[in-house]
Amino acid sequence: xxxxxxxxxxxxxxxxxxxxxxxxxxxxxxxxxxxxxxxxxxxxxxxxxxxxxxxxxxxxxxxxxxxxxxxxxxxxxxxxxxxxxxxxxxxxxxxxxxxxxxxxxxxxxxxxxxxxxxxxxxxxxxxxxxxxxxxxxxxxxxxxxxxxxxxxxxxxxxxxxxxxxxxxxxxxxxxxxxxxxxxxxxxxxxxxxxxxxxxxxxxxxxxxxxxxxxxxxxxxxxxxxxxxxxxxxxxxxxxxxxxxxxxxxxxxxxxxxxxxxxxxxxxxxxxxxxxxxxxxxxxxxxxxxxxxxxxxxxxxxxxxxxxxxxxxxxxxxxxxxxxxxxxxxxxxxxxxxxxxxxxxxxxxxxxxxxxxxxxxxxxxxxxxxxxxxxxxxxxxxxxxxxxxxxxxxxxxxxxxxxxxxxxxxxxxxxxxxxxxxxxxxxxxxxxxxxxxxxxxxxxxxxxxxxxxxxxxxxxxxxxxxxxxxxxxxxxxxxxxxxxxxxxxxxxxxxxxxxxxxxxxxxxxxxxxxxxxxxxxxxxxxxxxxxxxxxxxxxxxxxxxxxxxxxxxxxxxxxxxxxxxxxxxxxxxxxxxxxxxxxxxxxxxxxxxxxxxxxxxxxxxxxxxxxxxxxxxxxxxxxxxxxxxxxxxxxxxxxxxxxxxxxxxxxxxxxxxxxxxxxxxx
Amino acid sequence: xxxxxxxxxxxxxxxxxxxxxxxxxxxxxxxxxxxxxxxxxxxxxxxxxxxxxxxxxxxxxxxxxxxxxxxxxxxxxxxxxxxxxxxxxxxxxxxxxxxxxxxxxxxxxxxxxxxxxxxxxxxxxxxxxxxxxxxxxxxxxxxxxxxxxxxxxxxxxxxxxxxxxxxxxxxxxxxxxxxxxxxxxxxxxxxxxxxxxxxxxxxxxxxxxxxxxxxxxxxxxxxxxxxxxxxxxxxxxxxxxxxxxxxxxxxxxxxxxxxxxxxxxxxxxxxxxxxxxxxxxxxxxxxxxxxxx
Numbered sequence: 001x002x003x004x005x006x007x008x009x010x011x012x013x014x015x016x017x018x019x020x021x022x023x024x025x026x027x028x029x030x031x032x033x034x035x036x037x038x039x040x041x042x043x044x045x046x047x048x049x050x051x052x053x054x055x056x057x058x059x060x061x062x063x064x065x066x067x068x069x070x071x072x073x074x075x076x077x078x079x080x081x082x083x084x085x086x087x088x089x090x091x092x093x094x095x096x097x098x099x100x101x102x103x104x105x106x107x108x109x110x111x112x113x114x115x116x117x118x119x120x121x122x123x124x125x126x127x128x129x130x131x132x133x134x135x136x137x138x139x140x141x142x143x144x145x146x147x148x149x150x151x152x153x154x155x156x157x158x159x160x161x162x163x164x165x166x167x168x169x170x171x172x173x174x175x176x177x178x179x180x181x182x183x184x185x186x187x188x189x190x191x192x193x194x195x196x197x198x199x200x201x202x203x204x205x206x207x208x209x210x211x212x213x214x215x216x217x218x219x220x221x222x223x224x225x226x227x228x229x230x231x232x233x234x235x236x237x238x239x240x241x242x243x244x245x246x247x248x249x250x251x252x253x254x255x256x257x258x259x260x261x262x263x264x265x266x267x268x269x270x271x272x273x274x275x276x277x278x279x280x281x282x283x284x285x286x287x288x289x290x291x292x293x294x295x296x297x298x299x300x301x302x303x304x305x306x307x308x309x310x311x312x313x314x315x316x317x318x319x320x321x322x323x324x325x326x327x328x329x330x331x332x333x334x335x336x337x338x339x340x341x342x343x344x345x346x347x348x349x350x351x352x353x354x355x356x357x358x359x360x361x362x363x364x365x366x367x368x369x370x371x372x373x374x375x376x377x378x379x380x381x382x383x384x385x386x387x388x389x390x391x392x393x394x395x396x397x398x399x400x401x402x403x404x405x406x407x408x409x410x411x412x413x414x415x416x417x418x419x420x421x422x423x424x425x426x427x428x429x430x431x432x433x434x435x436x437x438x439x440x441x442x443x444x445x446x447x448x449x450x451x452x453x454x455x456x457x458x459x460x461x462x463x464x465x466x467x468x469x470x471x472x473x474x475x476x477x478x479x480x481x482x483x484x485x486x487x488x489x490x491x492x493x494x495x496x497x498x499x500x501x502x503x504x505x506x507x508x509x510x511x512x513x514x515x516x517x518x519x520x521x522x523x524x525x526x527x528x529x530x531x532x533x534x535x536x537x538x539x540x541x542x543x544x545x546x547x548x549x550x551x552x553x554x555x556x557x558x559x560x561x562x563x564x565x566x567x568x569x570x571x572x573x574x575x576x577x578x579x580x581x582x583x584x585x586x587x588x589x590x591x592x593x594x595x596x597x598x599x600x601x602x603x604x605x606x607x608x609x610x611x612x613x614x615x616x617x618x619x620x621x622x623x624x625x626x627x628x629x630x631x632x633x634x635x636x637x638x639x640x641x642x643x644x645x646x647x648x649x650x651x652x653x654x655x656x657x658x659x660x661x662x663x664x665x
Numbered sequence: 666x667x668x669x670x671x672x673x674x675x676x677x678x679x680x681x682x683x684x685x686x687x688x689x690x691x692x693x694x695x696x697x698x699x700x701x702x703x704x705x706x707x708x709x710x711x712x713x714x715x716x717x718x719x720x721x722x723x724x725x726x727x728x729x730x731x732x733x734x735x736x737x738x739x740x741x742x743x744x745x746x747x748x749x750x751x752x753x754x755x756x757x758x759x760x761x762x763x764x765x766x767x768x769x770x771x772x773x774x775x776x777x778x779x780x781x782x783x784x785x786x787x788x789x790x791x792x793x794x795x796x797x798x799x800x801x802x803x804x805x806x807x808x809x810x811x812x813x814x815x816x817x818x819x820x821x822x823x824x825x826x827x828x829x830x831x832x833x834x835x836x837x838x839x840x841x842x843x844x845x846x847x848x849x850x851x852x853x854x855x856x857x858x859x860x861x862x863x864x865x866x867x868x869x870x871x872x873x874x875x876x877x878x879x880x881x882x883x884x885x886x887x888x889x890x891x892x893x894x895x896x897x898x899x900x901x902x903x904x905x906x907x908x909x910x911x912x913x914x915x916x917x918x919x920x921x922x923x924x925x926x927x928x929x930x931x932x933x934x935x936x937x938x939x940x941x942x943x944x945x946x947x948x949x950x951x952x953x954x955x956x957x958x
Contacts, residue, residue: 051917055889055890055921056890058889058914058917059886059889059890059914062886062913062914062917063884063885063886063914064886112903113902113903117903117904118903119904120903120904121903121904121907122904123904123908124845124846124904124908173744174744175725177725177728177729178902180844181843181844181845181848181902181905182845184844184845184848184882185845189847189848189884191847191848191884191885191886192847192884192914193846193847193885193909193913193914193915194910194913194914196910196913311876311881311882312848312882312883312884377751379751379752379755380740380752380755380756392754393751395776396750396751396754397751450765452768452769453768453769453771453772457769506882507876507882508844508850508880508882509876509877509878510766510878510935511766513744513745513746514746514766514767514769516746517744517746517747522747524747525769525773527772527773636749640743640749640752641741641742641743641748641749641752642722642741642743642744642749643743643744643747643749645747
């Protein structure tokens with residue numbers, strides 16, 4: 001045993017107990033130091049109960065203590081919700097916000113602010129809760145007939161998230177001034193103005209925790225496969241409803257009070273599981289504790305160090321910014337079991353009898369739409385049909401048409417590749433973090449340089465995309481580019497991007513409007529040169545993707561089967577990943593990172609009946625191009641002279657069709 | 666009736682027509698056909714009586730800048746960050762005015778008309794001097810340098826009068842605008858409000874750092890301990906006024922404020938001379954009002 005003990009001492013293993021203990025001590029120490037600086041420890045502890053009369057004790061009573069309590073409550077609640085979500089959906093990428101709670105709450109708050117401000121007088125929490133509940137109800141309604149099967153729930157949630165997110169973006173784009181306060185909420189600030197919010201949250205979370213305790217045995221059944229669970233006589237649908245409902249309730253309560261706090265609900269359960277907790281009961285307990293302590297530590301550190309900055313750094317965004325590197329660091333060190341990923345994804349739609357004909361019709365539709373988009377449009381005096389030789393108008397329209405179609409194709413192909421590569425229907429080019437990386441670099445350039453021109457912006461974006469790719473490959477080469485790890489790495493980079501965006505927007509800088517406009521995926525900034533470049537790149541990369549369709553037919557069967565069929569697994573993955581990175585970077589630089597075509601187009605193609613990899617690629621490319629061209633044209637005419645970015649319209653159009661398709665299943 | 670005249674959006678069609686006629690008559694003289702994306706430039710142009718032909722987000726301008734109002738004939742260009750290029754090209758303006766914030770649009774806009782970029786609130790520069798220079802450059806651009814001088818003189822003289830009306834015993838002020846019930850923008854160095862306070866000889870109690878636009882976003886607790894009178898610039902975001910109950914930190918801040926908090930109607934906090942004059946007028950009016958009580 002001595003040698004074991006020695007090894008043990010040399011390399012202490014990360015266990016949930018150790019992690020919580022370390023963080024707990026850190027919180028205690030930070031809190032005591034903070035109190036000592038502010039009022040002295042004795043007065044500070046006394047201020048917990050009574051405000052006192054000095055300015056310092058007032059702040060401690062009305063702001064500091066409630067804030068600490070809120071951090072612990074919110075962190076614990078989100079982590080608990082995260083475990084429940086991941087358990088029921090059997091997907092390590094599931095987070096408390098997967099079912100659209102946060103985006104529903106966000107949209108409800110924005111709509112109420114603009115349309116019925118009186119409602120907010122009743123209390124912001126209630127409006128947010130109603131919005132979150134509404135989003136959840138929609139997802140459940142969509143997935144009800146399929147017995148709330150995880151894949152359908154996840155897809156439904158994803159689309160609701162995109163849909164509500166796109167709607168909120170449109171509102172934000174046109175009403176930035178009115179909605180600036182909500183941007184702070186969206187970034188998750190824990191600043192408090194008294195004990196009211198903590199008093200609202202505490203009893204609700206306690207109720208949720210009790211319910212989770214009561215549900216932990218039945219929910220453990222969900223680790224079995226579907227047939228096994230059924231044979232135990234459990235109603236899967238009701239069990240899932242209970243588990244998801246509880247998670248959504250917890251998330252809704254937290255989100256409605258403190259806003260969107262990123263990453264805790266995703267990271268805490270994953271860290272606990274990676275650190276060796278297997279049983280559901282243990283994971284519930286340790287994740288909750290770890291989540292609470294993670295958020296409290298982050299927030300205390302933030303309060304200590306952010307005082308000198310001229311802007312507020314919201315905690316929710318910071319957790320993501322700190323959590324992302326943490327997850328990146330943990331990934332290569334910890335074992336990851338691949339069996340939790342959903343496998344039913346492929347059986348989601350029927351196969352079309354003649355995909356070739358279908359593709360021809362789509363191509364014909366694309367040409368027709370292109371002609372309409374070029375010639376029809378509004379001017380100051382009303383609708384106007386241009387003639388094909390009207391150079392003054394076409395010089396504006398042609399580049400946008402080309403760029404929209406090109407980006408649609410590129411993102412759709414990238415999405416198809418990544419979804420087949422990982423076998424995960426939630427995978428999209430955005431999730432790999434490549435667009436996130438380039439977006440971070442672009443925001444940096446917009447804010448740090450005095451007057452950046454477009455070439456500088458494109459350069460910065462390219463650098464960011466390359467850096468993301470380097471991180472992605474560098475961290476995962478050791479594991480043979482295992483899909484789960486790739487996605488988690490991408491999620492971490494994307495979380496970092498969300499954090500930067502939230503901080504940038506919450507600060508209220510007028511330049512934020514430009515960031516919003518660019519992020520929403522517009523062809524506005526394209527000129528003829530860049531449009532032709534995009535078109536050329538699209539052709540080249542599409543041709544490069546075509547011969548890979550055999551790999552793509554085999555890869556979703558899983559790593560073992562693929563190797564057995566003679567596929568050079570590691571090389572195939574690297575090659576596909578590179579291709580995805582190139583496609584994504586190319587499209588992102590033109591239309592921004594949030595167009596969602598990469599997620600929607602492959603699913604659309606599948607719903608239409610394109611099933612084998614070759615036709616799936618073709619179908620997705622055509623769907624992507626159609627969607628983007630239509631979106632670009634509609635976006636320019638709908639609210640003329642104001643333009644809705646193509647990416648947003650594409651999410652709205654594609655999402656609507658997608659919801660209809662899900663309902664039909 | 667007066668509000669009807671001042672607010673062209675609510676005016677009846679015949680009134681709008683009258684405005685249109687007046688606008689064409691007054692601008693016919695010399696003013697070039699200008700388009701601008703920036704509200705601060707737009708408000709200054711209106712004050713110079715050379716209103717621009719087209720402005721971005723006209724409706725939002727009237728909600729946030731309000732006065733001086735744009736003529737009813739002003740054409741809406743769409744979003745400030747993404748003005749409608751087809752529309753702009755069809756209007757054939759002689760010149761397009763922007764602020765450096767929109768620099769990345771220049772290559773596109775230059776295909777339509779020469780672009781002029783005019784800066785305000787550059788860090789390290791005296792904001793009031795910048796406003797004067799901005800007004801002068803705009804005066805030169807529209808061929809009305811004498812109108813620019815008039816506007817500067819008028820504004821400075823007005824602020825001098827207002828300064829004289831204050832008895833000098835006013836407490837330091839801390840100017841905030843609510844973002845939600847827990848966060849405020851507090852205005853300080855390098856901003857419009859600070860520049861006005863300086864001209865009026867008033868002290869700003871907020872000495873903390875501010876961003877390039879002259880404000881800092883802080884939680885309410887950052888205001889505790891400032892020995893100052895609170896000035897709240899409207900609008901309150903929806904629902905916030907009700908959420909500011911007693912028994913909260915804000916309640917204690919109101920108690921500790923040196924004099925009842927002043928609530929001012931909305932002023933465009935990134936504006937130029939017209940907004941500055943308006944803010945000074947409102948602030949001094951409010952300070953005097955409770956001296957009278």
